Amino acid sequence: MRYTIGVDVGGTFTDVVGVDEEGREFLAKAPSTPQDQSEGVVDGLSNLAAAIGLTLAELLETTTRIVHGTTVATNALLERRGAKAAMLTTEGHRDVTAMREGLKPARYDLRLPQPPALIPRQLRLPVRERLRADGRVDIPLDAASLESAIATLRAAEVESVAICFLHSWAAPQHEHAAAEAVRAALPGVFVTCSADVLPQIKEFERFSTTAVNAYVGPVVSRYLTRLEARLRAAGYVQPVFVILSHGGMAPIAEAARLAVGTALSGPAGGVAAAVALAKRGMGGQLVTLDMGGTSTDIALIQDGAATLGRGREVGGERIALDSLDIITLGAGGGSIAHLGARGTLEVGPQSAGARPGPACYGHGGTEPTVTDANLALGYLDATRFLGGARLLDAAASERAIAALAGKLQLSTEATALGIHRLVNARMADGVRVATVRRGVDPRGATLLAFGGAAGLHASAVARDLGMARIAVPLFAAGLSAWGMLQTELRHEIARSVVSATAMPGDAALAALFDGLEEEARAQLAQWFQGQVRAHRAADLRYGEQVFEITVNLDGVPMTQAGLREAFHARHRALFTYDLPEEEVVLVTARAAAAGLLPPLPQRPAGAAQPAAPLGTRRALLEDGWMDLPVWDFAALAGGQAVAGPAIIESATTTILLLPGDQAAMDARGWLTIAL
Known part of the structure; x- marks a missing residue:
């Protein structure tokens, strides 16, 4: 028997899910080990092996793929425990990250303190060089200036260096030359170039994202290296993949290189699971309620697809890479x-x-x-x-x-x-942020409740919002780990465009997107040999606007007319109007290559015969203390109904049905609750 395994490290527990060739799912938990997450991962794998009836070595020898969601980068940012990092930047621009676009989170709070800098000013070192916005060299890279900065880095004994030069998104040669010089002079130091992390316009977003990568990169790299070594020592020889913030996954080497892309790694698994369940018939519009031990993550699934965003802040630091649009609340079981x-x-x-x-x-x-x-x-x-x-x-x-x-x-x-x-009210407010503030009525959506704690709160949250339907998967506590097995290998390429006109001509557009797609496919080919699917998108705006909208271009002709019409349609969907007479400006072109892995087999049908209650338990509801029937979640047969008030429990989660709730077990492995 062969297995695929998903691992989700949470603040309280590490969840490990294994799926065998027949679609049977096995779930194990182990206490998380914040001091070294790899210990909790191996403990969870050992518990999973015991649940299956194997030794750890036997399980790992028959495992074909491990996909891991980690909070190492997130914790390093939140706790300010990253590497000692420095920055080399264009002379005169060392304070870009401190000025933060001139905006404050609370603009009328005159006493709001400056956020603590990831890289202190004395380690943001100017280098004499300058590129024009079109990539032409204005001031060549000055060797003496670079050598002086490297000498300061050596004396400061930094672990990591971010290289952020002006307009390097248009021409990266100065950054790459500086990186070679730093690596030669300071072997072993983690070096990251903004042109490799985020080759796009907007200096603050590019500088900030690169600074975060430099800050968390050594920490994430050390952790992933340690994890891989532990797994190899335990007998695992196949690849380890890390789920990234955009919901795709990458091998360990790529995740370590672009460590900032793991900042929202853990919650991404739950969204991937929701997308997979939507495709299996749960519903095209879902609101996820992932309540674990430390936090609750909420996301919106529309038409069976998740929403991507960028410009997220983690620990007060701007990260401008694509990430799943997830609302995180400090509301968990702990x-x-x-x-x-x-x-x-x-x-x-x-x-x-x-x-x-x-x-x-x-x-x-x-x-x-x-x-x-x-x-x-x-x-x-x-x-x-x-x-x-x-x-x-x-x-x-x-x-x-x-x-x-x-x-x-x-x-x-x-x-x-x-x-x-x-805590119910706080989660209901979080759902409103994810839906109502985005122009979506939550009453037409299904609330997908998972994580170990969500089942106890889902009915009250849904009632507060006027939602009529809840779904709770049998493996609710490990659904994020299961979702990681539903993802695909993914590599994304983005490039900003500077043109004398609002948009390049048709031939130039086709060449631009073809080149980006070819580059993304070539990078993916270094990790994956198999079927690849390409995706295209663009950041577009009207000429007078100061913000862009990302528009999906899959199936859209690569012509000016095709991009304009796609943008008008997306603008109408988001804001209820469009301006066909206005020019449409192309800001950034995007392409992604996705490596398709074999889908997981469907789980076998559940119990054949209806189950009886296990007994009763006294519980306090709004109307007072009551004796509630207790049901075994795993023993419910397909189609079996349970009326509230009642408690349905499994080894890893408990569901509270309130008076009036009507629950029914779906043969595909989830409980549907009608309110």
């Missing part, structure tokens, strides 16, 4: 409930994480979390958490919540219910 500055109850964004974790985990945590509240309310079974592998300490949860209740002058029950309500 989110800490506390007394706010105004004496009111607040939940998150602080999290108890993997260690010490919620108070009920028994690892020394004393602060109440969402998980503690759910246990106190009776929604969780203290003896069946993780299939009984971990016993929860209900008394510790009660003590933690009681301490907070005393500060609020409320009962323990009211405080626990308040924690549950508040």
